[in-house]
Amino acid sequence: MSEFKTLTKQGLWENNPALVQLLGLCPLLAVTASVTNALGLGLATLFVLIGSNITVSLVRQWVPQEIRIPVFVMVIATFVTIIQLLMNAYVYQLYQTLGIFIPLIVTNCAIIGRAEAYASKNKWNYAAIDGLMMGLGFAAVLVVLGGLREILGNGTLFDGAELLLGEWAKQLRIELFSLDYPLLLAILPPGAFIGMGFIIALKNRIDAKREELQASEKTVTRARVTAES
């Protein structure tokens, strides 16, 4: 059970593909202009990651070492094709908004990274959890960044959520404020880089603070033990 716990912690926080490994930044920066787009791509990536992790793990005994990367890419491409056709069929408008970034999931380094680093060396159930947690970590960063940029650049949240979730999701749309002149920069590519920088800085700040707290607890105990020094 502790392996599941480690995988959860690694995927969501300590080894987060977007914040720590800095993988898959191209789609991350390109589609996070709104929460809906971010969530759409996040879910697609999550699905591909789980699928490819399980498959790679199941076939790992029969894949020769020398050609493993092409095999992994084929597996990933298969799942990307599946998700692309599904999105084309059921969420057509979102499919059009995300455009080239759905097929480009194939080239997302986070996915092949997990296949190579984890799934090809571990049992399928662990690989599935790893894919789930890494995918959730990636999607969470996408949604946070998308929310940040949508609030700053448009004053709304979940604008156009019905494209992804169906008609009922129209009620999700929150209008925080309405500006005559929104901060265009937040929606343009530089806004993605600046926002991403701030999120990474925030994560590092939280980590540093936690470390500081732990260190201060430790020094207190040591001070008691070596009181004479």
Next chain:
Amino acid sequence: MSFKVAAAPHGHSQKKTNQVMAWVVFALIPGVLIQSYFFGWGVWFQILIAVSVAYLSESICVWARERSARQALRDNTALVTAVLLAISIPPLAPWWIIVIGTLFSIVVVKQVYGGMGQNIFNPAMAGYVLLLISFPVQMTHWLPAAPIAPYDLGLWQTLHTIIFEYTPAGYDVEQLRTTVDGISMATPLDGVKTALDQGQILAEAYQQPMMASLAGIGWQWLNLGFLLGGAILLQQHVIRWHIPVGFLAGLLIPSFLAHIFAPSVMPGPVFHALSGATMLGAFFIATDPVSAATSDRGRLLFGLLIGLLVWIIRTWGGYPDAVAFAVLLANLCVPIIDRYTRPTVYGHHVGAKHDTE
């Protein structure tokens, strides 16, 4: 005989940072006076807002970073950033424009990178670019210069326009720019560029009402004012000649050659030298000691690069003026310029292979 041993860089000026920065502000005065003569009271309000926001945000950042607030506030760098940004934007821009721009310059471009001396980008120009691409309408609404302006705004009317975005009589900035025959007056750079894009030749483009003998009405004097300020800075050894000369050479030589080869469509060097932010950029903005290259040769190259980029973007780019973009792009090239222009160490052969790593 005794030799004084000093560590590099071997600066000869005895001025401290705060004095250098105070001289920069002092040298801006002729230009600002001319700007307020031709473009109204707005520039003073913009400076006032920018400086207050800059000091306030700098204090908060320095306090949050647990540094000495007194030292950070006394070095006058925030003052220079704020003033440069304030005189770069249109004088009648709404108040929140300059607030957002100054906040971004000070908090993100300067303090997040580590405060004074650590920023890799010129803070004022990064703030300007943020504003220009976020609020293109407000950032390009320059009023025509006073002699040809359809309306004459007083002190109170200017303040009212900056706060509420329209004059007490109810005119907004777009209407203020419009002449009786309903044509919006553009800045000289913008007007000439638009005319050329529409297929007119240069002689026709120069017939527009905002053009004067040398460049645009008002704008030519504004640039001469900043040139005078630049001369003060050079005379006081606050800046050295390499960056301004590089900048002007990079801008004027290509425009001169282009004008020789295509006199009907390429504006000449005089127009380029006295339009837009040329002189302000050459003497006050590109010479920022923090984000510029280090060695003399490097600074010459750095200036050349900015000037050339300004000419390229003005001629073929989407925006009428380009100093801010050019400065930011050149800031990005500074590490590579510094690497290849490192002065030869005393005792080594010129051109000898350095042990680079």
